Amino acid sequence: MKFLKFLLVGIFFGIVLVKSEAVSWYRIYEMFRFQSFHMYGIIGTAIATGILFLQISKRGYIKSIKGANIFVPKKENGLIRYIVGGTIFGLGWALIGACPGPMYILLGTGIYSMLIVIAAALLGTFIYGALKVKLPH
Amino acid sequence: MNYILNPWPWYISGPLIALVMALLLYFGKTFGMSSNLRTMCTIAGAGKFVDFFNFSWRDQIWNLTVVFGSIVGGYIAVNFLSNDARTDLNPTTITELQNIGFNNPGKTLVPNEIFDLDVLVSPKALIIIVLGGLLVGFGTRYANGCTSGHAITGLSSLQKPSLIAVIGFFIGGLIMVNFILPLIF
Numbered sequence: 001m002k003f004l005k006f007l008l009v010g011i012f013f014g015i016v017l018v019k020s021e022a023v024s025w026y027r028i029y030e031m032f033r034f035q036s037f038h039m040y041g042i043i044g045t046a047i048a049t050g051i052l053f054l055q056i057s058k059r060g061y062i063k064s065i066k067g068a069n070i071f072v073p074k075k076e077n078g079l080i081r082y083i084v085g086g087t088i089f090g091l092g093w094a095l096i097g098a099c100p101g102p103m104y105i106l107l108g109t110g111i112y113s114m115l116i117v118i119a120a121a122l123l124g125t126f127i128y129g130a131l132k133v134k135l136p137h
Numbered sequence: 138m139n140y141i142l143n144p145w146p147w148y149i150s151g152p153l154i155a156l157v158m159a160l161l162l163y164f165g166k167t168f169g170m171s172s173n174l175r176t177m178c179t180i181a182g183a184g185k186f187v188d189f190f191n192f193s194w195r196d197q198i199w200n201l202t203v204v205f206g207s208i209v210g211g212y213i214a215v216n217f218l219s220n221d222a223r224t225d226l227n228p229t230t231i232t233e234l235q236n237i238g239f240n241n242p243g244k245t246l247v248p249n250e251i252f253d254l255d256v257l258v259s260p261k262a263l264i265i266i267v268l269g270g271l272l273v274g275f276g277t278r279y280a281n282g283c284t285s286g287h288a289i290t291g292l293s294s295l296q297k298p299s300l301i302a303v304i305g306f307f308i309g310g311l312i313m314v315n316f317i318l319p320l321i322f
Contacts, residue, residue: 005160006164007202007209009164009206010203010205013203014213014214015214017154018214018215018218018246019141019145020144022154024243025247025252026226027226032307032310033233033314035226037147039147042147046151046158047155047289048155049152049156050159050289050294053162054293062163064162065163065164065165070162072293074296075291075299077298082298082299082301083301083304085275085280085305086276086302086308087308087309088280089279089306090276090308090309090312091313092268092274092276092309095268095313096251099283100170100273100283103270103273104170104204104211105210107208108207109211109212111247112254113252113257117270118270120269120271121273121274121277123270124278125174125277126274128279129175
């Protein structure tokens with residue numbers, strides 16, 4: 001049952017994102033209208049806690065389950081792909097109020113039209129793969 | 138018990154999301170939900186057409202397991218860990234949305250005007266859903282990550298590419314909500 005721990009992490013993730021209302025379309029709308037601190041508070045404290053965790057583990061106080069150093073892969077350097085790709089992602093995120101985690105979580109809450117969102121996102125991913133060599137990165 | 142059944146405050150939720158990232162790193166993996174879209178394309182046979190999808194998807198089974206768990210988590214959260222509390226939106230937000238045709242902002246997690254299965258017979262709702270999914274799927278792979286990979290993991294590890302990507306997320310989101318949505322509704 002080496003996948004059991006990942007199943008449990010996923011369940012925990014789904015519960016936290018529903019209970020925090022981060023999967024709410026309205027919360028995303030409100031965030032991009034600067035009408036509430038809620039989402040900024042969530043993202044801000046998540047990053048602050050994350051920085052704390054990674055700084056502690058970098059100093060060797062926390063090791064992985066196998067005793068190795070905690071390792072975060074480095075993102076490749078670049079500008080265009082991050083700013084253009086990010087903007088395209090943001091347009092979609094604000095339109096449907098769901099990014100690639102919440103679309104599954106919302107499906108679990110009983111929003112079955114998320115299946116269409118997921119199918120469209122798969123198609124979008126495929127289109128990127130097909131155009132990859134022609135796009136500036 | 139009410140502490141669990143009511144919506145959780147941001148200062149509890151944020152650190153718990155970081156805990157998800159920390160647990161995955163502890164297990165030797167990296168938190169990133171959008172990679173699963175690529176994996177699913179590969180499983181569906183996309184590698185026959187596009188080389189980008191030729192990779193060993195079996196190494197990603199752990200991440201697909203996280204996806205499956207998150208669906209279960211969503212089910213558990215609404216059916217066993219919630220009450221009838223509305224989303225406590227800013228009254229200005231509610232009025233604004235009502236003015237452009239959203240009947241009951243905050244009563245449900247997503248507006249029925251876009252996501253209700255009955256509405257999907259209207260071309261408008263269907264176009265919004267499909268277009269939104271396409272933009273998210275294309276954009277996240279182009280930017281090499283989404284909210285979990287860039288905003289949480291990337292910024293926590295102080296990476297510049299992730300900062301640029303998150304700035305992009307906000308440019309796109311601000312344009313959509315402030316300029317395009319008012320035109321659509």
